[in-house]
Amino acid sequence: MRDLSDPLRPVPGSQSPAAAPILETRGLGYDAGGRVLIDGLDLTIRPCRRTVVLGANGAGKSLALRLMHGLMRPARGEVLWQGKPLDRQARAAQAMVFQRPVMLRRSVRANLRFALVVHGFAGRERALREARALEQARLTDLAHRPARVLSGGEQQRLALARALATEPRILFLDEPTASLDPASTHAVETLIDAAHAAGITIVLVTHDLGQARRLGDDVIFLHAGQVAETGPAARVLTAPSSGPARAWIDGRLYFDPTP
Amino acid sequence: MRDLSDPLRPVPGSQSPAAAPILETRGLGYDAGGRVLIDGLDLTIRPCRRTVVLGANGAGKSLALRLMHGLMRPARGEVLWQGKPLDRQARAAQAMVFQRPVMLRRSVRANLRFALVVHGFAGRERALREARALEQARLTDLAHRPARVLSGGEQQRLALARALATEPRILFLDEPTASLDPASTHAVETLIDAAHAAGITIVLVTHDLGQARRLGDDVIFLHAGQVAETGPAARVLTAPSSGPARAWIDGRLYFDPTP
Amino acid sequence: DDFIIVQSTTSTQNSGLFDDLLPKFQAKTGIEVRVVAVGTGQAIKNAANGDGDVLFVHAKPAEEKFVADGDGVVRYDVMYNDFVIVGPADDPAGVAGSSDVTAALTTIAQAQAPFASRGDDSGTHKAELRLWKAAGVDAPAASGDWYRETGSGMGATLNAGTAMGAYIMTDRATWIAFGNKGDYQIAVQGDERMFNQYGIILVNPETHPGVKAELGQAFVDWVVSPEGQDAIAAYKVDGQQLFFPNAGE
Amino acid sequence: MQPDTGIIAAAMGLILSGNADLIEIVGLSLRVTLSAVILSCAIGLPLGAAVGAWRFPGRGVLAVLLNALMGLPPVVVGLAVYLMLSASGPFGPLRLLYTPTAMIIAQTILVTPIVAALTRQAIEDLQSEYGEQFASLGVGPVRRLSALLWDARVGLLTVALAGFGRAVAEVGAVMIVGGNINHVTRVMTTTIALETSKGNLQLALALGVVLLGLALVVNAAVMAVRGVSARAAHA
Amino acid sequence: MQPDTGIIAAAMGLILSGNADLIEIVGLSLRVTLSAVILSCAIGLPLGAAVGAWRFPGRGVLAVLLNALMGLPPVVVGLAVYLMLSASGPFGPLRLLYTPTAMIIAQTILVTPIVAALTRQAIEDLQSEYGEQFASLGVGPVRRLSALLWDARVGLLTVALAGFGRAVAEVGAVMIVGGNINHVTRVMTTTIALETSKGNLQLALALGVVLLGLALVVNAAVMAVRGVSARAAHA
Ligand SMILES: Nc1ncnc2c1ncn2[C@@H]1O[C@H](COP(=O)(O)OP(=O)(O)OP(=O)(O)O)[C@@H](O)[C@H]1O
Ligand SMILES: Nc1ncnc2c1ncn2[C@@H]1O[C@H](COP(=O)(O)OP(=O)(O)OP(=O)(O)O)[C@@H](O)[C@H]1O
């Protein structure tokens, strides 16, 4: 397994904006059902930073995450992982929590174990991580329950714990607290912070302005499959320069003035 | 079809707390996997009011809604609809938006049409309602898209529109804005308000304190499958009397002081 | 493994002869005989592939060709029974009681009474075709009309023919042992041209090295020996002798 | 034995010869098989869906029974139908024995349990996803079936193809009730059996290859349709 | 004809008689069928899962081929296996012809495409749900198959039962390669065919009822196991 002394792994805290991007997209495009859904995305994800992806429903946030994670083949453009095209090995260093978590038809514990086994953990090491992940997700008491009967929030916590247990370099989170109660939301934000502090790059989709403020270093704002605005969270979330971002923050619908 | 002059239908605005309950549960209980998941719920839903159901993840909110809607057979106790046991006909006067919306393997429009056909609408009437529902959910442009490729937020909007299109007497909403952007959240809250104004009784699960404040008349607070507290929203959300409710509002975990 | 495989036909098997004969042989020699009962054509083909040690069928010309082709060592006559024509009790063509097979067939053809033929190139089928020819009737030309080729074994043809109310030519052994006779009776019998000769051949071990020549030869020898011949003659169903041994005649 | 290429070549030769008898036999095979599959689907799809989607006492027993009936022996079905249709049987007066209709009846009896049992499984899976939504909408029992069948249609095509496979390959039952009568009820499988019993193994194999080719064409056509419908339905 | 009650009674009588021949025949039937089904599952489950879950060129063609092979005619399979195992065939020296092993081989060839084709469909459905999660976790191709097969096990039981149904009812192929030799390769279906050709229709039907009863017992046992496993797996 990779360990923390991996020379390629950036030192935690090295958040200088000048650091080489860990992941970039160049002119990324995706079509389906005869429509252009993602159009010319040039994104830069900097290592060890928390990038928040914002945008209206249907803006293409989840699609963008899937493309960056290499789950879908782009129609145009490319995704670069540390400057090189994404391959299977690169993806093994990534993890994602889906908007609608996929639970295997197994117990909570077996869901975690599956991910750990896939990532090569075995024996005591695996048991330890399993226990820690259950603890993190506060699911220890439910470890033997079939995962698919868990409540919405419990499933979301399990999905996050499963992703974290594999120790990714980058973690894609698609609305990870959408179904969580306030205390769990707080706990998950703390977990994300801890992961970030441990050097994991975070890419987070959320509709919660407060969360974006609390967790975001950089912001990518999508609108209708295109980038409307990017920049440091401090600026974009207080003084957005694009119409869509302004409207979103105000809780208004944005209608393109030039139709 | 039922029309608005239905004599059984309470006049909108008759929100007197003394009105006979539209739905009651008596000692409702549910077990699964060898555990008591819902325990002795005595709930009263008053007609034409908006009842907000709160509680931590796994508290049993979704199960409670399912039991009230008659989707599951309770292990103990009973559900009374206008004083009589729930039957199939009573359920036809109810609608529910699930926490994880179920989309038929059909187009957006066909999903709406299916619900309308089931409720006996036909011809011009159905076409009108279909168009109106698409408009409400802002999905008119996506009407021909397969429903299962919609984004999370779009699916949630479609599920709400589908439930509203059947003109229920009571509407159960399980975290209906969890994946919605701020503007859509606002739009959905407006829709809920309009439905309420038209005399539809609302039962809403949410984790959003602001939403509970904006939409709630009454609050039911669940903890570990039991009722922790009930009362008018104005009181419960400002001066909760139970430990769990206080902790939830503060965004803290609640640990039972008497284990 | 002290066993041999005999490729034979359904008529010998369905009549129950083997069930009577083989235990006697095994008691004497300790050799187990495994019978594969299929259509005559298939039995000969299987034997020609070397998938059997002994061939025991009733189609003399084909058997002689089998030996001539080098697949068999030598052919022995074993026994005969006779063919009969069975028909429904109401006897639509009015041939019941006849012992002149060509006349009966001509009558059936003229009456266009249904006739079920096996149509499978089996020994029985070939014999039937010879008789039609002798009667001067081109029956296969009426195939699908009153002449119905079932393309299947004797039993299946009897099941089908009796259900159709058709006349059927069958061997007496199969008929006596047959369980689904309904109201059927033997209509035509006793014509010398309806004899049905069985032969036995050891598969040639020189062409087919896998053949258990010694054990196979033992079976052939026993069947044509007085002991085997007596056993065949002694086999009766409902008090009737089904096969008439004629080895060495 | 000749090498396998000989058999393929023989099959090709058979097809190219345009032999009238072969065309007749292939035509009847297709007619009987497709009729039986259509009938089996007409019965088995709703039946399987009902067992998969409805809750009623005896449902589990019925599911086991359908599964077990997938093991109906063709010869037994053939015999039972024969006894029903024979002149001395209850339906004797209809004079259906030794007609293609009798073969269609026998195959329908054989294939219906297969379609029903596999449909039950497919519908049960979909019902576990749709069930609560349907109950919430107050979908009636009949519309529930039709909706589930429609939404499961991609998977049910494979079910229908399994039924087609069983029917097209079937010989035991059609032999008994059809009688393999030349020019009347002779189909590909009974011809193959006949040629086998005649010892014409090469011809039998070549006919088998033609039959498989036929199955391949039907399957490819159905899967092409499926491809189109899947694009519209799934995701 | 006797009424049907006569047949059921005859079947009961057969079972209760504890006839040694019958027990031998039933035993061999079960042995051959279960061996063939187990082998077919060992081949067909991973094969079908691979076609259902992996993306590779020719996948669509393979899926169509598997579906078409569900229509393999038993007689043709019997013949092909016969030619392989015949003394003059390539595997003649193994001397497997007219043994239960030959019957198991033939049935395995018949049943494997059924298991594989139905598995493909079931796995394709599950893969459409799990696919992205697996890709995200970096699940390798082999573990992907095993995980999908495991999680689809409830549905795959029905697939295996469909294979069992086909195998237990099969007569054409086992007749050719087994030879229906008394006390050696005689199974239920070949006995039924033999009694039918002897005109002992009642006995044949009674044996058919016994065979169906056997299928029923096996199915009920499997479904009972399924009930237990479903409770643990599903939701
Ligand atoms: N296969 C597809 N065919 C057609 N349209 C698709 C397909 N997949 C996605 N879409 C559309 O692409 C758009 C973007 O989807 P995406 O899931 O990325 O939205 P999102 O930004 O994540 O929205 P949300 O906030 O609601 O989750 C949506 O309008 C959706 O309907
Ligand atoms: N079939 C079942 N077997 C075992 N446990 C179950 C089953 N169904 C639900 N549960 C458990 O019951 C509890 C209540 O579930 P429910 O879905 O009602 O929670 P909830 O209050 O809606 O939570 P959330 O806010 O996360 O949606 C959860 O802990 C869940 O794991």
Ligand SMILES: [Mg+2]
């Ligand atoms: Mg999304």
Ligand SMILES: [Mg+2]
């Ligand atoms: Mg819930």
